[in-house]
Amino acid sequence: MRKKSTERTTLEYALLGLICEVPRSGYELRKVFVETAMAGYSGSPGAIYPALRRLEAGGLVAGRARHGGPGRPGREFRLTPAGEAVLQAWLARPVTRDDVALRLDALMLRFAFLGFADSPVRSQEFLESMEAELEGFHTELEDQLETIRSAPVHARLALEAGISSIADRLRWARTVRARLNDLGEEK
Amino acid sequence: MRKKSTERTTLEYALLGLICEVPRSGYELRKVFVETAMAGYSGSPGAIYPALRRLEAGGLVAGRARHGGPGRPGREFRLTPAGEAVLQAWLARPVTRDDVALRLDALMLRFAFLGFADSPVRSQEFLESMEAELEGFHTELEDQLETIRSAPVHARLALEAGISSIADRLRWARTVRARLNDLGEEK
DNA sequence: CTCGGCATGTAATCCGTTACATGATTCT
DNA sequence: AGAATCATGTAACGGATTACATGCCGAG
Numbered sequence: 001m002r003k004k005s006t007e008r009t010t011l012e013y014a015l016l017g018l019i020c021e022v023p024r025s026g027y028e029l030r031k032v033f034v035e036t037a038m039a040g041y042s043g044s045p046g047a048i049y050p051a052l053r054r055l056e057a058g059g060l061v062a063g064r065a066r067h068g069g070p071g072r073p074g075r076e077f078r079l080t081p082a083g084e085a086v087l088q089a090w091l092a093r094p095v096t097r098d099d100v101a102l103r104l105d106a107l108m109l110r111f112a113f114l115g116f117a118d119s120p121v122r123s124q125e126f127l128e129s130m131e132a133e134l135e136g137f138h139t140e141l142e143d144q145l146e147t148i149r150s151a152p153v154h155a156r157l158a159l160e161a162g163i164s165s166i167a168d169r170l171r172w173a174r175t176v177r178a179r180l181n182d183l184g185e186e187k
Numbered sequence: 188m189r190k191k192s193t194e195r196t197t198l199e200y201a202l203l204g205l206i207c208e209v210p211r212s213g214y215e216l217r218k219v220f221v222e223t224a225m226a227g228y229s230g231s232p233g234a235i236y237p238a239l240r241r242l243e244a245g246g247l248v249a250g251r252a253r254h255g256g257p258g259r260p261g262r263e264f265r266l267t268p269a270g271e272a273v274l275q276a277w278l279a280r281p282v283t284r285d286d287v288a289l290r291l292d293a294l295m296l297r298f299a300f301l302g303f304a305d306s307p308v309r310s311q312e313f314l315e316s317m318e319a320e321l322e323g324f325h326t327e328l329e330d331q332l333e334t335i336r337s338a339p340v341h342a343r344l345a346l347e348a349g350i351s352s353i354a355d356r357l358r359w360a361r362t363v364r365a366r367l368n369d370l371g372e373e374k
Numbered sequence: 375c376t377c378g379g380c381a382t383g384t385a386a387t388c389c390g391t392t393a394c395a396t397g398a399t400t401c402t
Numbered sequence: 403a404g405a406a407t408c409a410t411g412t413a414a415c416g417g418a419t420t421a422c423a424t425g426c427c428g429a430g
Binding site: 040108109155158160161171 | 300339
């Protein structure tokens with residue numbers, strides 16, 4: 001999955017986003033994944049704890065002991081300045097074609113954290129580039145639909161479902177951008 | 188990923204579906220994935236060839252030499268009776284909540300091959316159970332939206348996108364079921 | 375006869391899953 | 403003390419990715 005060694009997994013970014021404002025323990029992070037079924041991430045301990053250790057090893061998060069509740073005392077993780085920088089860089093990334101075509105879930109996860117961006121402009125940029133790529137991908141898929149006229153009915157119908165869902169997400173992006181605009185202006 | 192040892196990966200089912208009617212070589216299979224970006228599967232040789240060997244080892248496909256074109260002669264894979272049975276069992280599976288919540292892409296891939304099912308009834312069953320699970324998941328997500336009223340705006344908006352896309356897919360399923368019904372009756 | 379492109383395969387690495395094991399605190 | 407519960411891990415394993423290596427044919 002990693003192209004450059006600086007790349008992190010989606011799960012790692014999710015963790016960074018979740019502890020960005022509220023420090024949390026591994027257990028609390030797991031609960032978030034399990035209860036909200038966030039983007040389909042499973043929150044198995046075998047995924048989360050290793051991911052937290054990778055982040056800690058990279059100096060992006062720091063854990064400190066916490067005792068107070070019942071049961072075994074946990075470790076509470078908070079972002080380091082380096083971690084904050086990595087999170088912000090992630091949030092500021094432009095949306096690519098591959099993001100909308102191959103990793104739409106991860107992209108929406110990123111959007112969910114965009115409120116933590118250093119500037120409200122980030123949301124606008126995100127939505128604008130997302131709309132552009134969605135439009136491009138949409139016509140790409142419609143072209144593909146043309147070229148597979150002879151394909152089995154079910155395959156064509158499945159492709160139509162994909163096209164429809166891209167159109168749906170495009171409508172979402174446009175209305176959300178308008179909503180956020182209004183929110184920003186009336187403030 | 189495997190719960191029972193009889194479970195196959197999504198990629199393996201995709202391969203079974205693709206060679207179900209037309210025997211193909213690994214290279215041709217790769218091209219399908221690359222060109223149509225099927226369900227976001229990458230079609231890297233490091234994934235496809237091992238998957239084909241697993242299927243061959245399991246007796247689900249059989250390869251035979253093919254020479255004729257230019258370049259290195261390829262091996263052409265076709266389904267064995269056992270492979271046909273596994274494919275049919277996959278196509279006949281009822282749609283579960285996890286299918287629509289966590290693996291919608293894989294589910295749509297399955298639909299794309301439903302035309303190869305042993306009975307046209309399979310499509311109806313598939314769509315009916317899919318509609319039921321989509322409805323259930325939809326209300327589940329709307330409940331979740333209620334309970335996170337205090338969450339950050341962006342997170343709520345992301346969830347709304349998910350809800351909308353489920354509704355969109357539900358509309359798709361209903362219209363497709365009607366369309367297939369008409370097609371079946373006029374025949 | 376070797377060069378380029380078609381086609382198959384391998385190796386290293388990494389992440390996620392499942393299932394299990396362990397630690398620490400409070401309640402009875 | 404022992405059970406229950408909260409919380410953190412570990413081990414084995416499988417599959418996907420990337421990048422590289424190999425084999426075989428026809429054209430010049």
